[in-house]
Amino acid sequence: MTKTLTLRRIRDVLLTPPTFPEGQPRLKTNMDTNFLKLVAILSMLIDHVGGAFFPEVGWFRWVGRLAFPIFCYCMTVGLLYTRDIKKYLFRLGLFAVISQPFYVLAFHPHDFLAQFTNWNIFCTLFLSLLAMYGLKERKWWLFFAALFVVSWWNFDYSGMGIELMLIFYLCRNHPGIGAALYSLIYLTTLGHVHIEDPLNFVCGSVAIDWTFFTIFAVLFIYIPTHFDLKIPKWFFYAFYPAHLALIALIQFIR
Template sequence: MTAQNTLARVRTALLTPAVFPEGQPRLKTNLDTNFLKLIAIISMFIDHIGGAFFPEVGWFRWVGRLAFPIFCYCMTVGLLYTRDIKKYLFRLGLFAVVSQPFYILAFHPHDFFAQFTNWNIFCTLFLSLLAMYGLKERKWWLFALAFFTVCWWNFDYSGTGVMLMLVFYLCRNRPALGAILYLLVMSPLHVHAGDPLNFVFGGLTLGWTFFVVFAMPFIFLRTNVHPKIPKWFFYAFYPAHLALIAILQFVL
């Protein structure tokens, strides 16, 4: 495949509206989003318990690597399916703001004001979705502004959320290509020597980010669980579990 053909395909994917023939799925990947969100919040909760109370115990963080890519994927599905993307963005932004003080109290309780601009993951997700909204609507200035903001300031995962959502969006009907690009974006084989969170088995050492690969089956393979969970539960869970961790920090 020539470089020109590759660029032409990318351009076509970017400019193709998210409108599909009636009766045809918009995505060939997993649409069981309530189940995916449930996996993501359980993974995130375990990760945050480890980060707050057991920072050098690796398995908490290994499990936690599933959360962010699954959240990014679910937002991509929302970008394609939601009836009102502006309301979706408003809800996400509202809970990002509400969660920020609880996030700082949970993870930086002794340095609250100095760490207040260490933005929580909902802020990253909000800007990532805003960037993708700009791309989908061809508001290139909005895409550039949101992407620059999330990369420049102190946002968890930086611009990785935007890049992941680009992969999920552009490869919405090419799961195999999406899986390959997912691995390239997440760089799961990168190892920081001596990191206590690394996975060591015999003579093999894997960086703890390797465990993002285990999010792939949930994203790229179909499941059929479809649990009945109110959508507000997923929003409310984030500040609620941070508040719980903050209270435990204070008590302990």
């Protein structure tokens, strides 16, 4: 009986959002989310410019590794703070659908129909947030359904979004543990290096896998900043399809 009560208490602590007095933050990580989103979209822009026009120039992609985990972290904050998670999911899903043709035209302009089901990152983020909503509300069928879809179909980053959001959510008030688990994921990439890959960082006979640079997002997520930028939320949604449309237009002109 004691063991059952202990396990139940651990489960409740992990899955129930904490409550604090009015004005006190619920998370002990970086709450400067507008600044983080700005870092993420600039990183994403550099990554996409590199992927579309300079595919063998590594530093574009190294900088771009910051974007996805920062987006996942900001969505975790949104999961805890939003007043209406269904509207949040609707906005994310809407812009995922709007962005899809531009995403394919930007990166696969000569193979549009065959690549149309190569789903963009907003689709991945939508399913990741949907899974975490299922976890938070203990709608387990929703969690596992979203995990299955994002892992077995052609979604950018696959199930990594859910994996990252689980770390950010479950370790929301234990930043040291969260940072360690996050870092451990990307430290494992050091053992899978192909020195001939032009995107990898190579110094002499030593090569570092280009995905390793994702580890540096931990600095932005776990070190508090206080820029307090005032940016309309719709800007972050609209930027994604807008910059893809611009890249697609340049591809067409070329």
